[in-house]
Amino acid sequence: MTTPEPILPLTGIRVITTGQILAAPFCSTLFAEFGAEVIKIEPPVTGESNRGSVSFAQDNRGQKAITLDITRPEGAAVFRRLADRADVLVDNNRPGALEKWGFAPDTLRETNPGLVTVRISGYGQTGPYKDRAGFDRVALAFAGITGLTGYPDRPPVRPAYFVADYGAGMFAAFGAMLALRARDQTGKGQDVDMALYEAVWRMSGTHIASYGLQGKDRERSGNYMPGVVPAEQFETSDGHFLVINATTPRAFSKLCEAIGQPELVHDPRFAPRTNLMQNHAAIHAILGEWVGQRPLAECQATLDQFGVPATKVYLMEDIVGDPHFADRHQVLSVESADYGHLLQPGVVPVLTATPGRVAHRAPLLGEHNEEILLGLLGMQPAELEGLKAKGLV
Incomplete structure (x- = not known):
């Protein structure tokens, strides 16, 4: 029936x-x-x-x-x-x-x-x-x-x-x-x-609120979104791009554990959080080095294990072949x-x-x-x- x-x-x-x-x-x-x-x-x-x-x-x-x-x-x-x-x-x-x-x-x-x-x-x-x-x-x-x-x-x-x-x-x-x-x-x-x-x-999010508070436009900043740190895409050792977005304190802590550097949570460059935002280039450089030494599959598996938001930058061939989309x-x-x-x-x-x-x-x-x-x-x-x-x- x-x-x-x-x-x-x-x-x-x-x-x-x-x-x-x-x-x-x-x-x-x-x-x-x-x-x-x-x-x-x-x-x-x-x-x-x-x-x-x-x-x-x-x-x-x-x-x-x-x-x-x-x-x-x-x-x-x-x-x-x-x-x-x-x-x-x-x-x-x-x-x-x-x-x-x-x-x-x-x-x-x-x-x-x-x-x-x-x-x-x-x-x-x-x-x-x-x-x-x-x-x-x-x-x-x-x-x-x-x-x-x-x-x-x-x-x-x-x-x-x-x-x-x-x-x-x-x-x-x-x-x-x-x-x-x-x-x-x-x-x-x-x-x-x-x-x-x-x-x-x-x-458009809070862009107008920021303008109202600061009285000036935010400049174009490429992949970096002011105040949203760490969040960037990095090239893996096998030539793919991987986005990592760990912009809450808990996610940042998990990320530091995932890359084997839990001490970064307390590093004065990155704590308190205002320092992390000011030193976004430094944390992104650390992440870029870690990703660049590993293939995509290893990076994704490690970050998934620790619950860190991350994904390959997908192209259409990835989407068409992906089991989750299917x-x-x-x-x-x-x-x-x-x-x-x-x-x-x-x-x-x-x-x-x-x-x-x-x-x-x-x-x-x-x-x-x-x-x-x-x-x-x-x-x-x-x-x-x-x-x-x-x-x-």
Whole structure:
């Protein structure tokens, strides 16, 4: 007897999305992975500009797709019918685009009072910069992370991942869940206004507090984070890089034991803790010498034995071959229309009773036209054929 599949937590929620590129599709796919029906709306013929790319295949997995020209009156009327049947609308066009097309959220809520509208943009829907164009890298710079990343004698460096786009997608999904919860209490929908830069800014930690206290910016400092000691990456004798992060008194004590120098805990260079912070170069030099005399496997085994936080600096080949990633299903092989099966990140977060899943690959352009337009909206075949003839779908 087989165990029935659990009902996913967002089963019964319908999301429609006009989003493109990264942040909005990613936000929408998070919904799909936990059971929501997500309907992606794209322009006929061309689809969204990112279609055909590897990122499209990954960031739109689990969604359904229809084609619809929402900029023309007949297409706009169909869009409104979809909006009347939706719980959430996700959009990341420039501020004012929905209003230009006749879809101001408040007007959509005239016929669907509970609609939650998620609006993702570079700078938000308000403020003096709201009409500026914004992409991930611009948002990173505006939020301050670029200026702090890199070495002091070199230009700033961008992070290797799209932190703003994916961060905004996560915060936007979280905001939508809050709005849906509020709807449970009030029966009314609302807007979720998510700026790319604000996702990064919210993750900036205490940098602004330090600025407020000291009245000056922290300079770029490479891998060293002021006050976070010891924490650095060191090259092993067999040519790998190992990160050690033992920044609490207890972790530092364990680290000193692990490298066979327990007396360092009481060394005046490193005690009290203010001295340790001032002499970070000295402790890092000691650790670098210890790591440099040993292969990675020995270093990792020793540090694990003593409970010291440490790991190899992973590359993709390490991640794909790692048993922990595999055990937690964090490397998936997902079908795609253009590339065969693609390796992709797993579903996050992990829920123990109702875990998410990737239901299916990213959709083909207009793949679900008949299912949505004939099924959900109840169009007659002749009406759909008429829309096709006019180039509206």
